């Protein structure tokens with residue numbers, strides 16, 4: 142066994158964020174090293190001192206689209222409307238549509254996530270994604286949920302899509318499987334209901350983009366606006382889907398029937414919707430994507446109201462199509478800057494415990510954690526550890542900074 146010490150360690154024992162002077166005992170376990178004690182074990186000698194470093198448990202990215210990870214910069218221009226941006230996304234997808242390109246992009250995103258200290262991801266996948274794309278090694282280094290995107294305004298296609306969804310959920314995969322009816326402007330209420338029902342039967346998690354833009358609210362309320370023009374230009378407009386006024390709350394009432402739902406974005410959730418989410422907080426989590434929110438220059442996110450109502454909120458990167466990288470740590474930094482009233486400890490929970498639970502994983506804390514999954518970063522020496530934490534510009538796997546000693550160094 143060996144011990145390592147550092148300036149601060151941040152943990153979540155019992156779900157409570159804690160910052161304490163860092164001291165961990167590691168032991169060899171199953172061919173690797175694992176944390177066997179938080180604090181010093183009697184049988185270790187002098188700890189290896191990392192100095193002014195912080196050690197953190199693994200991070201979870203609640204929402205991404207790894208398939209766009211080949212992009213070197215976001216599509217379109219900051220401040221553009223969501224319907225205009227979707228045109229750019231469709232153009233990009235058509236340009237890079239071979240299976241080989243998609244797979245390479247996906248794996249690049251997975252590797253980038255690992256380098257950013259992310260050990261669990263909730264990914265929205267589109268066909269031809271296949272479980273074969275993820276090696277067993279990738280799956281153990283970065284477990285996740287592959288949430289199959291379901292998208293069509295054609296009621297006649299619902300049965301086919303649900304059959305495909307059912308096959309996806311029953312496919313053996315090194316990752317878990319979930320579903321993602323895409324958004325209210327790209328799905329029918331029938332498709333959303335059937336997807337929720339399938340998730341109820343299987344216990345699979347479900348994610349849906351919701352209350353993301355003003356244009357979405359306008360389409361649901363009036364059946365018109367920029368989304369209608371977009372859908373008409375694609376030749377997929379269906380009058381019948383939008384002939385009755387609806388709101389985000391109607392969609393949330395459908396989603397509340399699934400066992401475990403991630404409500405992605407929620408930029409324009411109002412008081413009534415937040416109350417409904419609060420009533421279902423045991424199974425509904427909002428995923429806030431701060432830098433994507435900033436890219437589109439949306440109105441201020443209702444994060445403080447959601448937290449005040451007890452709604453679980455997780456952070457996500459969304460994709461490289463609206464974000465420069467896949468670091469969920471950078472999302473935490475952005476959220477800290479935009480919402481100074483939210484405590485750093487609360488933000489820390491939003492990239493660890495809350496997203497892990499929302500995706501159906503037991504949150505990983507320091508104790509028992511394999512060394513490959515531990516996260517570390519240089520940290521300022523003085524002051525309040527939580528304030529210093531949100532000042533950290535970048536985190537990386539601990540192994541990036543420190544390797545356990547070889548046999549000669551073991552004590």
Ligand SMILES: [Zn+2]
Nearest residue numbers: 350405459460
């Ligand atoms: Zn998304």
